[in-house]
Amino acid sequence: MDHSVIDSTVILKTFEIVVQARSVTLIEILEALNPQEDARVEIKSEIHEALDWLVERGLVKVREAPIEDFSIYYVTSDGLLAWSSLKGAGVLDKDEPASRLITG
C-alpha cells in the first residue's frame, strides 16, 4: 500500500472531525471547524480540497447529495486504522500541528 503523509493542519483537523463524527456533511464540518459564519466562505475551498485529498487516499468516502453542502463524508476502516496509528504515535498530544501520518 502507498504511504501518504499528512502535513497540513487543515487536512488533519478535517480528518479529525470526520473520524470523530463518523459521518458528517460538508456544512457540518464547516460549522464545527469555524463557528464564525463570515470566515466559513473563506475556508470552504480549503476544506473541500482537504476532503478530496482524504477521499483520494481512501481514508474517507463520500455519498453525494444534490446540494454539495449536504454530501455525507464518512470515515472508512482504513481511515479508522490510520487515525488510531496517529493517536498511537502520540502525534495528537503535541501542541504543534501533526506533521505526519503514515497510512497503510
Next chain:
Amino acid sequence: MLSGTAVSVFLAILFTLLCALVEVLTGARREIEKKSIPRTQPKIRSCVTTKYWLYVGGLIPFNVASTLLAWYQLPRWFPEFFDWLGRGSNFMFAFVGVFLFQVLVTNTDIWIFSKGVMAFQKWTSLVRTPAIGAAIEKESERDRRRQQLIADALYDVISETDLNTRIREIVGGEEADRLDANAQEADDSKLYKLLWLARRDPTAAESILNAKESS
C-alpha cells in the same frame, strides 16, 4: 453430558454474536458533541453487514475453543461450585469462555525483543475495524437516503414561506436567518432548507410531512 456441552457451545456462539454486535455498535458511535452535528447514533441493523459476519466467523472458533477449555478445566478447579451450579454451569462455561477470555486476550500484547509477536490487541482491531467501517458506511447510506426521501416528499407539499415559519419555530430566529442567508447562495433555496431540516431534525421533518399528508 454431550447435550450439556452442546448447550455451552450454542451459548458461546450466541454470546459471540452479541459481543461482536456491541463492539461494532460502540465503534461506529460518534465521539463528538457539536450542536451542528446530529446526535443520532447508528442503528443495530446498520451493524449487521458481511464484514460483521466475517468478524463473528473469525471469533467463533476461538470462543468455542475457550468455552470447551472452561468446560474441561473449571470443574476440576472448582468442583463444589460447579456441583452447586448444576445445569447452570453450561451458562457459566460459555460466559467465562467468551467474555473473560475475550477481555484477557483483547487486552494482551506480548512483546519479545521490541517486537509484538503476539499483539492480540492489534490483531483483533484489524478484524474488528472493517466491520465498524462497514457499519458506518451502511449508516451513512441510510442517512443520505432518508435525507433525500424526506426532502423529496416535502418539496411539493410545503411552500417556502410555510417552511421558513416551521424552521423558525424549530431552531429559533437567529439560526433560521443564518440558514436563509446560506440557502440564498444555493441554486434551489427551498431544497437547501429541506435537506438541512431533514438532516438536522429528521423527526421534526417527518412530523411536518405526516401533518401535511393527513391534512
